[in-house]
Structures are given as structure tokens and as C-alpha cells.
Amino acid sequence: MKKYTFFLGLNDKDTKEQIRPDSEYMLECQEATAKYLGGGTLSKGMGVFRHDDGTLVYENCIII
Numbered sequence: 001m002k003k004y005t006f007f008l009g010l011n012d013k014d015t016k017e018q019i020r021p022d023s024e025y026m027l028e029c030q031e032a033t034a035k036y037l038g039g040g041t042l043s044k045g046m047g048v049f050r051h052d053d054g055t056l057v058y059e060n061c062i063i064i
Contacts, residue, residue: 005063005064006063006064007045007047007061007062007063007064008025008029008061008062008063008064009047009049009059009060009061010022010025010059010060010061010062011049011057011059011060016051016055016057018059018060022044022060022062025062026042026044026062029042029062029064030042033064040064041064042062042063042064043062043063044060044061044062044063045060045061045062045063046058046059046060046061047059047060047061
């Protein structure tokens with residue numbers, strides 16, 4: 001059995017800011033995980049990302 005881990009950053013790619021609350025993203029991920037994968041574990045995390053233009057942003061993420 002293979003194990004995959006996805007890190008879903010919650011910031012908008014254009015504004016580089018989170019535009020919706022964590023709870024909305026988490027609900028969408030719960031529904032998609034149940035529908036397409038039959039279930040799974042979701043956790044909240046925090047990360048950092050450097051955009052192509054050099055902008056460094058810190059963002060919340062969901063780990064699936």
C-alpha cells in the first residue's frame with residue numbers, strides 16, 4: 001500500500017493572503033476526502049512559501 005501526504009496551502013495565489021476561514025477549507029477537505037478517498041486524516045499546519053517574485057509568505061495549511 002502506498003501512502004500519500006498532501007499539504008494544501010490556504011493563501012490566495014494572487015493576494016498572498018488567506019481569504020476564507022480555516023473552518024470553510026477544512027469542511028471542503030472533509031467532504032472531498034470522504035467522497036474521493038473513502039476517508040482520511042486531516043490536520044492543521046503552518047508553513048512558509050517563497051513566490052517566484054521573491055515574496056516570502058507564511059500561511060496556514062491543511063495536511064491530508
